[in-house]
Amino acid sequence: xxxxxxxxxxxxxxxxxxxxxxxAIAFANELSDFGAKDYLGRIMSLAIxxxxxxxxxxxxxxxxxxxxxxxxxxxxxxxxxxxxxRSFGIDPIRKIAAPRLITLIxxxxxxxxxxxxxxIFGAWLIAIFHAHISSTMYWAAIRERLVFGNIxxxxxxxxxxxxxxxxxSCYKGFTSEGGTKGVGQATTDSVVMSSITILIANFVxxxxxxxxxxxxx
Amino acid sequence: MIEFRNIDFGYDEKLVLKxxxxxxxxxxxxxxxxxxxxxxxxVLRLILGLECPQRGEIRIDSRNICVMKEKDKRELxxxxxxxxxxxxxxxxxxxxxxxxYYLIEHTKLSWKExxxxxxxxxxxxxxxxxxxIDKLPEELSGGMQHRVAIGRALLSTxxxxxxxxxxTTGLDPQSAENVLNLINKLMRERSIxxxxxTHQIADALSIANRxxxxxxxxxxxxGDFVGLRDCRDERVRNFLSPFRDSMNLVAKKKFMxxx
Numbered sequence: 338x339x340x341x342x343x344x345x346x347x348x349x350x351x352x353x354x355x356x357x358x359x360x361a362i363a364f365a366n367e368l369s370d371f372g373a374k375d376y377l378g379r380i381m382s383l384a385i386x387x388x389x390x391x392x393x394x395x396x397x398x399x400x401x402x403x404x405x406x407x408x409x410x411x412x413x414x415x416x417x418x419x420x421x422x423r424s425f426g427i428d429p430i431r432k433i434a435a436p437r438l439i440t441l442i443x444x445x446x447x448x449x450x451x452x453x454x455x456x457i458f459g460a461w462l463i464a465i466f467h468a469h470i471s472s473t474m475y476w477a478a479i480r481e482r483l484v485f486g487n488i489x490x491x492x493x494x495x496x497x498x499x500x501x502x503x504x505x506s507c508y509k510g511f512t513s514e515g516g517t518k519g520v521g522q523a524t525t526d527s528v529v530m531s532s533i534t535i536l537i538a539n540f541v542x543x544x545x546x547x548x549x550x551x552x553x554x
Numbered sequence: 555m556i557e558f559r560n561i562d563f564g565y566d567e568k569l570v571l572k573x574x575x576x577x578x579x580x581x582x583x584x585x586x587x588x589x590x591x592x593x594x595x596x597v598l599r600l601i602l603g604l605e606c607p608q609r610g611e612i613r614i615d616s617r618n619i620c621v622m623k624e625k626d627k628r629e630l631x632x633x634x635x636x637x638x639x640x641x642x643x644x645x646x647x648x649x650x651x652x653x654x655y656y657l658i659e660h661t662k663l664s665w666k667e668x669x670x671x672x673x674x675x676x677x678x679x680x681x682x683x684x685x686x687i688d689k690l691p692e693e694l695s696g697g698m699q700h701r702v703a704i705g706r707a708l709l710s711t712x713x714x715x716x717x718x719x720x721x722t723t724g725l726d727p728q729s730a731e732n733v734l735n736l737i738n739k740l741m742r743e744r745s746i747x748x749x750x751x752t753h754q755i756a757d758a759l760s761i762a763n764r765x766x767x768x769x770x771x772x773x774x775x776x777g778d779f780v781g782l783r784d785c786r787d788e789r790v791r792n793f794l795s796p797f798r799d800s801m802n803l804v805a806k807k808k809f810m811x812x813x
Contacts, residue, residue, distance in 0.1 A: 417642035420604055424636040425656050426628035432659075 341402050341437070342444035348401060349448045350455050352393050357385060357456030361463035365470075374468050378478025381460040386483065386491040390453035392539045395498035398445055399531035403506035406437055407527035410510025411520035419511075430511070438503040445499035446492050453491065490547055497542065498535050505531045555580045555747055556601060556715065561610035563596060570596050571607070572771045580714070583741050583748040585758040588768035589793060594751040595639065597768070598717045601749065602636055603627040614715075632660075635707030639719040641699040643691035643706070649676075650687040653706045671709060679705040679736055697729025704736055716740065718750040722757050734760055755797040767793060 361381055368374045410433060413419050419429045457479060464470040506527045513523035556578040563571040570593040578584050586594050599605045600612055603619040612619050614630060622630065643652050651658065653675055654668040661668075669687075676683040679701040691699055700721055707713065718737065722730035734757055741748050741761075750761050758765060765782045767775035769789040775782060783801055785791065794801065 413644075416640065416645070417638040418644055420599070420602075421636070421638055421642040421644070423604060423628070424602055424631050424634065425659065426632045427659055428624070428628065 341398075341405075341440045342447065345398060345401050345444070345448055346451065348397050349394055349452045352397050353390070353452035353455035354459040356389060356393055357381070357459030358463050360384060360389065360456075361460035362467060365463060365468035369468065374470055375474055376478070377460070377464055377468055377470055378475040379482050381457060381464075382479045382482035383487065385453050385456045385460070386487050388539070388543065390449050390456060391491055391494035391498065392535065394445065394449040394452045394495060395502070395535040395539075396532055398441070398448065398498070399502050399535060400528055402441065403502045403527045403531040404524045406503075406506035407510040407513070407524045408520060410434075410507060411513035411523050414511065414513055415516050415520055430507075434503070434507040434511075437507065438500070441499035441503045442496060445502070446495040449491065449495040486550075490542070494539060494542055497538055501534045501538060502531050505534065555582075555615060556749070557611070557613040557616075558597075558600075559611040559613070561600065561607045561612065563593075563600060563605065563607040570771050571600075571768075574610075574768070574771075574773050576766060576773070576776055578747055578749060580747055581745045582764065583762040584750070584764045584766060585762040586749065586751045586766045586768060587753060587755070587758050587793070588774075590753060592768045593771045594753070594768055595719050598636065598719050598749065598751055601715070601717060602631060602634060632656075633713055634715045634717065635713035636717045637700070637703045637707050637719065637721055639723060641691070641703035643699055643703055645691055648688050648690060649694070649702055650683075652691065652702060653709055655706060656709065672705075675705045675709040676702070678708070680732060681705070695729065697725050697732055700725065700729070700733050701736060704733070704740075708740070713746060715747045715749070718748070718752075720752055721750065722752065722754060730757070737761055755794065756800055759801070769793065 361377065364380050364384075365374060365377050368376055368380075410419075413429075413433075419433075422429045422432060461472070461475055464475045465472055509523045509527040509530070513519045515522075558574055558576050561571050561574040562569060574593075574597070576584075586597055588594050596605065600607060601614065601619075603612075603614075603622065606620045614634075617630070619627060619630065643649075644655065647655070650669060650672050654672045657663055657668045657671065658665075672687065673683040676687065681698060681701055686694060686698065686702075691702065694702065704718075704721075707716065716737075721733050721737065725733065737748065737750065738761065740746065748762070750758070752758055759779065763778055765775065765777065765779070766773060767782070767790050774787050774789040774793075775785050777785075782790070782794070785794075
C-alpha cells in the first residue's frame with residue numbers, strides 16, 4: 338500500500354501541478370481570443386476531473402507501479418521463488434497478485450483525486466496570475482462543473498485503469514522467460530501495454546460507455 | 555513411494571526426458587547424476603508436480619500427480635521438501651521469516667512460537683540463529699543460504715520426501731562439506747526418502763548408495779556403486795572418466811568399511 342500509493346504521491350502531485358498549469362495556459366490563451374476567459378474554470382474542471390486526472394494518473398502509475406510489479410514477479414520467477422512458494426502449497430497468484438490488485442483498486446482512484454485537486458489548484462494559479470480572472474469566478478465555475486456525473490466518471494475510470502495495470506503487470510511478470518534479460522523485456526512490455534491500454538480504455542469510456550449513461554448521470 | 559513410468563517430457567517440442575522410468579522406495583536415498591542440461595532438475599520439478607509430462611505417469615504415494623487438481627497438488631507438496639538450486643530464498647523476507655514461512659502461511663501460531671521453532675531449526679542446520687535470524691538472505695554466504703533453505707524445507711512440511719537440486723554447486727569446499735553432512739544427518743535421523751540431483755561425482759558418492767545417470771534425457775544407468783563403477787555403457791563411462799581416481803578412492807574406503 339505504501340510503496341504503490343504513498344510512494345507515487347510525489348510523482349502524481351508533480352504531474353497534476355504542471356499539467357494543470359500547462360493546460361490552463363493553453364486554454365486561457367485560446368479563450369481570451371474570443372473574450373471567453375471566464376469559462377476557464379468550467380473547462381478545467383471538466384477536462385481535469387473527467388479526462389486529464391484519471392488518464393495522467395493512470396499513465397504515471399503504469400510507468401511507476403506496473404514496471405515495479407512486473408520486475409519483482411519476474412525476478413522471483415527467475416530465481417525459483419515462485420516455484421518455492423508452490424512447493425510449500427501456496428498459490429503465487431493468490432499470494433502475490435491479489436494483494437497488488439486490491440491495493441491498486443484503492444490507490445489509483447485515491448491518487449487520481451489528489452492529482453485532480455493539485456491540477457485544479459495549479460490551474461487556479463494560472464487563472465489568477467496569468468489570465469487575470471477573479472478567484473471567486475474561477476472557483477464558482479469549478480464548483481458548477483463538479484457534479485455527481487463528472488465525479489462518477491472521474492472515479493470509474495481509475496478503477497478500470499487499476500485493473501488494467503494489475504492484470505497486465507502481473508501477467509507479464511508471471512510469464513516472463515529468459516533470466517534477467519527476459520525480466521527487463523517483460524518490464525518494458527508491461528509499461529508499454531498498460532499505457533496503451535489505458536489510453537484506449539479512456540477513449541472507449543468517453544466515446545461509447547459514458548454517453549450510454551447520460552440519462553442517469 | 556515415487557514411481558516414474560515411461561516419462562516423456564519436453565519444452566517447445568524439444569524432448570528433455572525420454573522414456574524415463576524408476577521407483578524410489580520410502581527411506582531410500584538416490585542421486586541423479588548427469589552432465590549439465592541432461593534433464594536432471596526436470597525430474598525434481600516433475601516429482602513436485604510443477605510440470606506435467608507429455609507421456610507417462612508419475613505416482614507419489616500411489617497417487618498420479620499428473621491428473622491431480624492444483625489444489626490437491628498443493629496438499630501433496632506439503633509432504634515434500636524441496637531445496638532449490640541457489641536456495642530460492644524469498645529475498646524480501648528475513649532469514650527467520652524464510653525458515654518459518656510455512657508456519658506463517660499455514661498455521662495460526664504466534665510469531666513468538668514460530669520464532670522458537672525457527673531458532674531450533676537454524677541450530678539443527680548448524681547456524682547461529684542470534685546472528686542471522688533478522689538478516690536478509692543476500693547478507694549470507696552461499697553455504698549459509700543453502701543451509702537456511704534446507705531448514706526452511708524441513709520446518710515447513712516435516713517432509714517424507716526431500717528433494718535437493720544441486721545442493722553444493724557454487725560453494726567452497728568447506729561449505730559444500732557442511733551441506734553434505736547435513737543431508738547425511740537428515741537421512742540418518744529422519745528416515746525420509748531423499749533425491750539429490752548433482753553433477754558432482756564426489757558429492758554423489760558421499761550421499762547415496764543408488765545412482766541414476768541421465769544422459770541427454772535418457773536413463774543411462776540405475777544401480778549401486780559397484781554397478782556404476784563397472785558399467786560398460788559408453789555414455790556412463792564418458793561421464794565418469796574424469797572422476798575415475800576419486801571413484802577408486804571411494805571404492806577402497808567402502809571396501810575397508812565392509813560396505
